[in-house]
Amino acid sequence: MVTEQQLLDFMRETAYKPMTYQELEQHFDIEGASEFKAFLKMLNQMEEEGKVLRTRTDRYGVPERMNLLRGRLQAHAKGFAFLIPEETGHPDVYIHANDLKTAMHGDTVLVRVTNKGFDGARLEGEVVRIVKRAVERVVGLFQNYESYGFVIPDDKRINRDIFIPKEDMHGAVTGQKVVVHIVSYPEGRAAAQGMVAEILGHKDDPGVDILSVIRKHQLPEAFPDEVMAEAEAVPDSITEEEIISQRRRDLRGMNIVTIDGEDAKDLDDAVYVEQLPNGHYKLGVHIADVGYYVKEGSALDREAYARGCSVYLVDRVIPMLPHRLSNGICSLHPRVDRLTLSCEMEFDEKAKLVKHDVFPSVIRTVERMTYTNVRKIVEDEDPEVSARYAYLVDSFKLMKELALKLRQKRMNRGAIDFDFVESKVLVDEKGVPTDIIKRERTIAEQIIEEFMLAANETVAEHFHWLRVPFLYRIHEEPNSEKLFNFMSFAANFGYVVRGKGNSVHPRSLQMLLEEIEGTREQTVISTMMLRSMKQAKYDAEMTGHFGLAAEFYSHFTSPIRRYPDLVIHRVMREVMDNGGALPEKRLEQLHARMPDIAQQSSERERVAVDAERDTTALKKAEFMLDKVGEEFDGIISSVTSFGMFVELDNTVEGLIRLSELNDDYYHFHEQHMVLIGERTANVFRIGDEVRIRVARVNMDEHTIDFELIESKSRHNGRDFGFDIRKKRGRGGFGAEGRGGAGRSDYKGRKDGKGGRPGERDRGGQPRNGGDTDRGARGGRSDRLGGRDSRPTERFDRGRRADRPAGQGTRGDGRADRHAGQGMPGAGRADRRTVTGIDPAEKQAYEQYGASSTQQLRGGYGRDQHQHEERLERDARYERHNNGDAVEHEADAFAGDWYNQGEFREQQRGRRGRKGRREEQGRGVNPYEKSSSAPQPRGKGGINFGAGQGNAERPAPAKKEYDDSNWVDRLISDAEQEADRPRSFDFGSGRGGYGRSGGNDQGGRKPGRDGGSYRGSGTSGGKKGRRTTSESGIFIGEDAAKARNQGESAHKAARQKGKANSKTAKFVRKKR
Template sequence: MNGTVTAEKLLQLMEEHSYKPLTLEELHEVLGGSYEDLKEILQGLELEGKVVRTRKNKYGLPSKMGLVAGFLQVSPKGFAFLSPLDKGEDVYISPANLGGAMHQDLVLARLLPYQGLRRREGEIIRVLKRACTRVVGTYERNRRLGFVVPDDPHLHQDIFVPLEESKGARHKDKVVVEITRWPDGRRNPEGRVVEVLGPAGAPGIDILSIVKKYDLKPEFPPAVKREAKKIKEQVESEDLVGRRDLRDWRIVTIDGEDAKDLDDAVSIRRLENGNYLLGVHIADVSYYVKEDSALDKEAYRRGTSVYLVDRVIPMLPPRLSNGICSLNAGADRLTLSVVMEVSPRGEVINYDIFPSVIRVRERMTYTDVRRILVDKDPVLLERYRELADDFHVMEELCLILVEKRKRRGALDFDFPEAKVVLDDEGRPVEILKRERSIAERIIEEFMVLANEVVAQHLHYLEVPFIYRVHEEPAPDKLEELNTFLGHFGFYVRRDGEGRVHPKALQRILEQVRGRPEERVIHTVVLRSLMRARYAPEALGHFGLASKYYCHFTSPIRRYPDLVVHRILREVLSKGRIHPRRIEKLKEFVAKASEHASEQERIAEEAERESLTLKMVEFMKGRLGDVYSGIISGVAPYGFFVELENTVEGLVHISTLTDDYYQFQEEQLALVGQHRGRSFRIGQPVRVQVVRVSVEARQVDLELIEAC
């Protein structure tokens, strides 16, 4: 081969049937090009787990050498599963075969001989990349030694800390510890305290611990603050050059009561031909956040805003996110508008995408829009009489779009979300269940449509950008799903090419609507799906049954949206992009997609943990209370119950004293050996709260009766 050596060329060579592992020198003879570049590429691919270097310094693909590279998911029980990079079947790793690897490390595992079990099993032979070097936990000490008990239950080993490395921490202080020696065999990791957060249990320390655990940054670097401060707080005449003036349009924002970063607004008009003219107007953040600026680099690093239970850690400084970029009512704001003519069947007849300036008429909340449309509240109908008809037209179009997506095969899961209300000292006082009303659905449907239009527009222009993708279920997950569904008489069929269409799953969800097993089947189907992510290729969105999809509508709080805006504005202003720029963008969107997906995962975990923490803390004052609930999960050691207030607790198998229960994995059920009594997902039960551990984030329940 001749020309520049690339990672793609190297992997392509190794994938050939005739390839045998070669040394660096031998690969250089075959590929040519720069020796140093080849060496650097090999080192990078090795660190990523995409190639393996043998003891004889020969390189090959893991899959061809009986090896698997992937990320480790460690259970609090000590065992782990390796999620392969190639999206193949998970590999079970016993505690004895962890080889010093820790939760979420990128590792290389050797597959063990088949033991007659259904699952693949392996042992870790190399840690390629550590997930974290710092851990948050509780410091404990005696006269001779100290150690840190990690907050994260997936880190099941205490970290020993020499007394001289304790940084003055006191017994039961929350601390950040830096690992200085990794675990090896039976030896625990060692570390040194780098930050003392304060006494465990003191107000605010719990959420601060989560902030530190996930390395979130409430404060922005000085250079970012300086750059943000230079940005004008108002739109001026020179900002309007090349923009369409939509300030006389009836445009509104519809958000939650607490929202301050308002990045999307909508308008609607019924046309004389019976079609709808829908406008989706998104804050033009890319006008203010220039490529490679300090603001841009920090937004890239963060990837997304993080919404913890008591605070928001924004992607952009508040001067932008709550100020000039937020579509505040009555203020002139710069936007990118997607104006679509939509037929009564929900088809986009034509569309236009352009830079604009708008002035939002009203800052609406989901609650008020619901009260106008559902409750027909006379006070609100009078107050918003100029806009009331628009909301009714929005509802009409929303329902049309919902029906269109249903015809297409899109999946719709409607699980309630929880919101914890805190007092001034951060203590939970109430848990509210948030239901999706027509108001939320209006915004969801309009944003989905705008995202599809933008993604299709850029795809057909053959411009590199970041897609939002959701791949079809993995074969092993589909097999498990079909085994479970078989107990209810259902089966997910593949098409002639062996692929699954979302309609096949949608049909099952519709068939169980209103039946006792509806919740259980919805839950298991959802868990069988792949995780949505960002990618540089159009891999489709399975859940939405959409061929082309991207995130365009939230550039204040998601970096991929900001990138899509920037590329879109470049195309709109220049008409075409230079080939050299195309190549640069291809490289960038590939890297940015992977990074944004990882930052999104971190944000979701932090948000979920902060919510769970306060929900468990709320339940500490409810010991002895009896609740109705639904079994939400079943494991060999018991079953989980989601209570009426959405809190989840565990009924341990040891408390089920009327029989000996065994876990039936295929049925996702606990079944009694003698009486045949069973507990399965979706089953209603009544339970009592018997124990609460805020530290372990666990609520223990005992069964009162099964309904």
């Protein structure tokens, strides 16, 4: 019988062409009715799961061979999403909100790649099919509308409210947090429908906040009865017979200790160090043998697999295993016998590993030590604590000595060590936060950290060379583009990262961290470095750990709280019991299961980290709730285009919005990460000390707003060499309105030039006195860089626009001006696509992403979420870091992709509404009424010949054209169209193909979107009219004439070097 993998491998072969099920049956020699029935069942199931596709001719193939990708959606609160492909190494694919169909965050979908970015790496696509729904339950705020209700999801990535019929409200009232079970998913304009499954309580009730986070992330609390029954059957002590029968090494006579935090209960690791007669160090790391009690395939094992890891929230722990195991027989309590797996290592005087051994053992720890007491012994030399543990003092000093040598050796090989400050929120018995304290990283924490790293590396290498299936912890090298962006960012502060091309050894990055230690830019450079790296994850193949500069690494030391460690323990025991090898059949079983365990464990780890961050941010906001109006000292931790983040001494972080800075108008300089005052030249930069007042606390978003009282570190922009002056601008062309108003310099020394006159209009007037952001009279509120006479609140909108240097305003909202020079309106709008931007802007985009140049987006530049919020805070203003020093979540979700998402939304220009135009210049809106007034013809346009229409011609097929060879494509299409019958009745006017979409003979043809075409000629005595196809091309009857005209115009355009001819392009008409 053919297997699923065999079928997929066959379909992925280069020579494979889609086959029918009969052809597949013949190829695999399937005989017998039962075998054929099983084959069809497997084929249908694979089709439902999206692993294979069936064409219209009932032929089967794999998605990747049909320009389709299968993967998981990661949505964003602003509506767009990215596909995370299942295909290893494939770049993520951006999906516009209009192309998501009804897919939701987390869904498994099939996506067709529709466009490749100008750099070839940034892909764009559309959802073709939803394979599997991920969202089954939603936690949110209930709103009652009498005959029906809606639930607003807490997870902003689910941007559709859930409709609740009256009969499914189940007593919920407005203001309550509820859990909703999805009954039907959104379809077309219809919202998703659900029923209230659980009422958590009013949003302000004690405990509801944490409970909402637990339900939001679907964290399991209570264990199933079957699991609890197995846990109760586990003995709470061990016998001598067990020790002897399992041939465990007896280490109960050694001074082995545990070192943990004061509130730790699951003690799964213990250590011992002694100095050998030859001067070497002998280190023993002993880990609880959880795999002995949790058998593979048992109810305990299945539950541990589903949970993945323990989750440590602010006020509780959600364990991976029941407390009877995690806090009982598997916890290494002092002075009781416990079964363990031990890794003993011998290091020479330079901390080089010279010998190691891995074996099952039994231990009896002598003390339950805390980090605080160990620090008092080895660092503070506290006499009282030293006297209490006098028989262990020498051992602890030896531990310190070895740990420092191991650390130095690790740093020398290039391991990266991020030293971020972490905090802990203390709560009372009701869950109310009482204090926030910093978590110190003392020598005691470093001792355990270094010993666990050494054991993990040793175990990983040991079993790698045994060639047995294993789970590894890997950290891939950073993406070359992100690494280059970081190196450029660091260079702005005067730091050079050594490397070859786009490849950097981790040692170079660690050297940079050492160089910036103690400087005011340490935080921002460390954070940006962390963002440039990929996430660490679990994998069945060992590819190395970049952050640790280690060739082999695994997680072996925490089997009570991490499922991969538990799996590793079972494999280790099985290998040791079988003399270092496994039977072939068992090897195949393990090889098949390890990738799935790695993926599941990585996903559950991310869920746990998200939940922990959510509860921490929630409680920090609650802690500051009664401190509104109070003043604190803080340090600027981040600077963005919409404000600056200030971190207080207790690690609480809040935002000072630009709209709250009333002493000046500030500009954001992204390369230097500073805000500079336009009038005073005052500078705010990272590391500056400020005095703030707590202004607002938003408990729904878990955010805090500050007001600036005093800056203790005043700088002047000129002191840093910043040129805060801008050149005199020039107004834009008008389109049935006045020209744009000119722009003066910041100090008002010079007036800007008036705008050039539009068609039948007078030019704009210059402005005096440095009124730098006045829009053209009569202009629209959405024009690039202008502002409405009655602005509305949107994000942190200031009163003036951040416009590029020397750039005038647009007349009547129809023409985008570029670099100080307006462009004609009426269909000749500069659409600001990738191919149409200024070379300097394009270079900035390629290097830093769309957010580096605010020219790429209209409106107020300060309104846009810059990368400080997008990458790290995710609208919660919380810095992301976790236990693994080199792991980071932000890149997985947004990263530079947020920049791309914003940019693609502008590029596609599909968010317009009737009677309005998109911010980025869409030409003339197809829904505006046509004007009979003649319009200027676009430069670089090509006219295709005139001809008489014929009503029998079928509609031309829709085509999209790229910008690289559009003329050749049009010529080819003209030849193909010549022999077809004509379909529309139109006049003899000639349609223009250029930036303006102009008309030669009195007609009017809209620009960007394509729309109605009105010819001035006659056909059968009547005015002709045709509706443009998606390409918006008018093809005359005489194809040869059209070709000659096209070639002539193209050659002329090239000779004159007109850049605009390269950007001419129509998009498909409004659906």
